Amino acid sequence: MPLYESTLIARPDISGQQVEGLSEQFQEIVRDKxxxxxxxxxxxxxxxxxxxxxxxxxxxxxxxxxxxxxxxxEMERNMRINEDVMRYLTIRVDALDPEPSAIMQSKASRDGRGRGEYRSRGSERQGESSSPPAEAAAGGSDAKETDSGGGGDSGAAKE
Incomplete structure (x- = not known):
């Protein structure tokens, strides 16, 4: 049998339970056929x-x-008739992806973020900010050596 993906947008003023009811209604239509x-x-x-x-x-x-x-x-005909469905789109696909969709993956990664992770990220930034000045100080001394080796009055005073 052909494989499809269908996405619908339902009105915002209905509850989550009513959306589940819509889902069950459309699943039943597909199973009946x-x-x-x-x-x-x-x-x-x-x-x-x-x-x-x-x-x-x-x-x-x-x-x-x-x-x-x-x-x-038949499912699309019922979507057109149903007043709770504002838009729908059904496409034919070659294979069904068993993993969660990209939307669900991004939603899961957002749900996993907490205040603790934000704090740890901030402490990493503080650690990173303390190490570059040390490198800059080392880089600055190298810069002075190359500047003084270029000739000029300060170079003559060292020799």
Whole structure:
């Protein structure tokens, strides 16, 4: 069966539970037509780049689907009818990626950051800032030696 990825944006004024209900509704349609939803990711309530139907935010839902074309057509027909779905896009792919999508990976890395990591990063900066002046001092003495070796009055006084 062909493989698809489908992403939809739902209205911001519905709850997370209602978004899960939408997900279940579309998964059921795919299963009834002989397909399978391999993975579903809820990306959360995100800001939109531009307004869609007078909304600045939307709930993002991403699905990886292994289903025949008529199942996808029926799912998209229901997305068009449903008033909670503002936009959707379904594309055909060669293979389904078992790993989390790039959005979920970046979200996980942001969730992992805490105040402790920020503090440790700041202490590294302090350690780095103390070592360059030592190098600069060593570099500065080398610069003086090369300057004095260039001739001139100060060079004559050393000889």
């Amino acid at each position: 002989g397909g399978d939803v391999a993975k579903t990711e809820y990306w959360g309530l995100r800001s939109l780049t531009y307004r869609i139907k007078k909304n600045r935010k939307g709930h993002y839902l991403h699905m990886q689907i292994d289903a025949p074309a008529d199942a996808i057509a």
